[in-house]
Amino acid sequence: MYKRLDRNDICWCGSGKKYKSCHAAFDDKIIGFEHQGILVPSRKLLKTEKDIEGIKKSAVINMAVLDEVGDKIRAGMSTQEIDDIVNDVTSKMGGIPADLGYQGFPKSVCTSINEEVCHGIPSEDIILKEGDIINVDCSTILDGYFSDSSRMFCIGEVSPEKKRLVDVTRECMEAGIKAVIPWTQIGDMGHAVHQHALDNGYTVVKEIGGHGCGNEFHEEPYVSHVSKPGTGMLMVPGMVFTIEPMVNMGTDEIFIDEENDWTVYTADLKPSAQWEVEVLVTETGCEILCH
Numbered sequence: 001m002y003k004r005l006d007r008n009d010i011c012w013c014g015s016g017k018k019y020k021s022c023h024a025a026f027d028d029k030i031i032g033f034e035h036q037g038i039l040v041p042s043r044k045l046l047k048t049e050k051d052i053e054g055i056k057k058s059a060v061i062n063m064a065v066l067d068e069v070g071d072k073i074r075a076g077m078s079t080q081e082i083d084d085i086v087n088d089v090t091s092k093m094g095g096i097p098a099d100l101g102y103q104g105f106p107k108s109v110c111t112s113i114n115e116e117v118c119h120g121i122p123s124e125d126i127i128l129k130e131g132d133i134i135n136v137d138c139s140t141i142l143d144g145y146f147s148d149s150s151r152m153f154c155i156g157e158v159s160p161e162k163k164r165l166v167d168v169t170r171e172c173m174e175a176g177i178k179a180v181i182p183w184t185q186i187g188d189m190g191h192a193v194h195q196h197a198l199d200n201g202y203t204v205v206k207e208i209g210g211h212g213c214g215n216e217f218h219e220e221p222y223v224s225h226v227s228k229p230g231t232g233m234l235m236v237p238g239m240v241f242t243i244e245p246m247v248n249m250g251t252d253e254i255f256i257d258e259e260n261d262w263t264v265y266t267a268d269l270k271p272s273a274q275w276e277v278e279v280l281v282t283e284t285g286c287e288i289l290c291h
Contacts (some may be wrong), residue, residue: 002031002040014048019074028234029183038185039233041221043223044239048213052280052289054145055214055240059290061095062147069138075130075152079111082136083122090140091211098139098217100144105262110137110150114162115169117205117246117254117264117272130156133166135274139217146217147290148242150276161249168200169247169273176243177227180279180286186235189228193245203252208264211241213278226252235281240289244276 004019004027006010011022034040047055068089069082087108090097097108105119112120112135113128120126121137128134137150152166161171172193179192197204210223220235225245250270259264266272278290 002034003041004028004031006048012043013046014050014134018093023091026237030234033183033234037256039221041233041236041239042128044215045212045220045282047240048238051145051214052169052240055147055278055280055289057147058095058140059147060240061090061093061142062138062149062290063192064093065138065140066136066149066151069136070151073128073136073155075128075132075155076232077128078124078135079113079120079122079126079128080124082111083107083109086138094142096141098148099137100168102217104221108217110135112137112263112272112274114271115266115269117248117266118208118274119262121260121262130230131157131158131162133162133271135272137274137276138139138182141217143248145215146213148276148278149290150244150274151291152273152275164200165202165247165249165271166273168197168202169245170275172196172204172225172245172247173199173243173275173277176245177277177286180235180243182235182237182281182283182285184235185230185232186221186223186241187227187231188229189202189235189243193225193243194227197245197247203248203250205246205248205252205254205264207245207254209276210244210276212241214238214240237281237283239281240278242276242278244274246272246274248272
């Protein structure tokens with residue numbers, strides 16, 4: 001149950017103000033939705049001004065890393081070279097790659113090519129070729145705060161079919177961003193993403209989605225991109241989560257590489273694409289913290 005504080009207590013948000021003049025009315029609004037049977041976020045998931053400032057500083061590094069990858073990525077380079085760029089830029093800017101060692105992941109970034117949906121592992125033996133599409137998924141820790149985003153890159157001239165998949169996937173992410181409306185449910189956002197993919201003849205991976213992020217790498221809520229309107233957690237100002245649809249050219253079915261137990265592939269080995277942003281729910285919509 002979401003509980004009120006005493007009106008004269010210091011507010012839970014860290015502002016130093018009395019509860020009655022800070023978040024009392026805000027909490028009453030959340031409790032009203034909870035009484036309707038809607039899942040609401042705990043206070044732990046609502047970021048303070050200090051938290052948001054910390055996440056933004058972490059995001060500066062994360063975006064600089066992806067900018068550097070974008071400047072240097074080319075046909076003929078190995079995905080290990082991408083991992084080297086991530087390590088170099090992150091460390092020089094004072095951050096830590098969040099992927100490295102996370103649940104045993106062996107590298108500092110995920111590099112997923114063509115039919116690889118996500119969690120591709122960089123290697124000196126994997127060489128980018130003309131016509132490839134690749135998702136580079138980067139996450140950074142700075143002073144205990146986490147940022148997370150990914151971008152698609154087209155290597156040289158790619159086929160019109162692949163280019164369209166990359167473009168529509170970005171549009172799906174943008175549809176999700178537009179659908180982040182405070183005091184509505186996160187399922188509304190996921191439905192907007194999914195519908196745009198379906199309207200363009202694509203499918204969206206069901207088993208893997210976005211997540212809360214900021215004070216930890218992965219927090220609640222789980223963010224589905226195939227959800228139904230009017231379902232899921234209430235989107236409340238102060239929540240931070242990722243929007244990261246994985247859109248497939250063919251079937252939405254997937255499988256995991258049995259050898260490395262990480263890399264996810266499309267079941268029909270047709271191409272997949274993904275874009276990821278980290279957003280903050282605001283009073284009027286959302287703010288993109290990391291892209």
